[in-house]
Amino acid sequence: MLKLYGFSKVNAGARGRTRDLRVLWALEEMQLPFELVGMDHPAHGLSTEAYRQLSPFEQIPSIDDDGVVLSESAAILVYLAKKSGRLIPGDPAGEAQVMRWCFAAMNSVEPPLLSLLVLDWTADGSCGKHRKFLVGWANRVLTNLERWFADRDFVATQGFSIADILMAHVLSGIKDEGLIARYPAVASYRDRCLARPAWKRTIAAYCARVEAG
CATH class of the missing domain: 3.40.30.10 (Glutaredoxin)
Known part of the structure; x- marks a missing residue:
């Protein structure tokens, strides 16, 4: 087993x-x-x-x-x-899209969000310049995601996939609600995935x- x-x-x-x-x-x-x-x-x-x-x-x-x-x-x-x-879709094209967005969740979206989270956990108040950079990086990524979700329910295909598990879990790590509130389509996507039974x-x-x- x-x-x-x-x-x-x-x-x-x-x-x-x-x-x-x-x-x-x-x-x-x-x-x-x-x-x-x-x-x-x-x-x-x-x-x-x-x-x-x-x-x-x-x-x-x-x-x-x-x-x-x-x-x-x-x-x-x-x-x-x-x-x-x-x-995951059974056809090569659909599988490729799911793989694409699995990589995107791990390599494009998670790094700035995780870096910001770690900085906020560990900073002593003297890292304003570093935080400003990370917030800018996070905003750039979330802006692009917001565009992507303009007419999509799920990130890779029409149906829920493993790419959505990865992406939604990454997005669930955002603790600054003011940050994600600027991106209603991203927030709606995250909440839709996390509402699954x-x-x-x-x-x-x-x-x-x-x-x-």
Whole structure:
């Protein structure tokens, strides 16, 4: 059976935002059976040689699917979608669009938003110039997304796909509501994805299980 390595305990600031949620959400949407292996981050459960064989950078999530070992949330979602034939089109053109937007979520949209989040977590008040740069970068990305969502419900195809799981989860990391309020189509897209029953079940089960440490 598929084993998913996810958090059982994580620091309070990250709880509810961790990337294993992307895989948990996909598995719930796909209705695939799996075994969850809970990892205790504060107790350094990821910093073992055994776990490094699954995840070279000591990160969550990772999977072991009867010997197929993968880390990196986007790679895992692509693997699961292609294996199950769900949340990804069967035709090459449709698959290419989903892959395109999986890469875009990870490489174009997440970097400025995550950088801004980390700066706000760690800054001592003397990083105004750096924050201004990151806000400008985030606004440029969100402006382009706003255009893209002018006449689309989902990011890659007419139907919900793994690209939407990645993109919506990235957008859910925006804690500055004033920032995303400038982009109503992006905010509506994010909220539409996070209103899905599979996500609500996923986040509820996660919050009931994962401890803050």
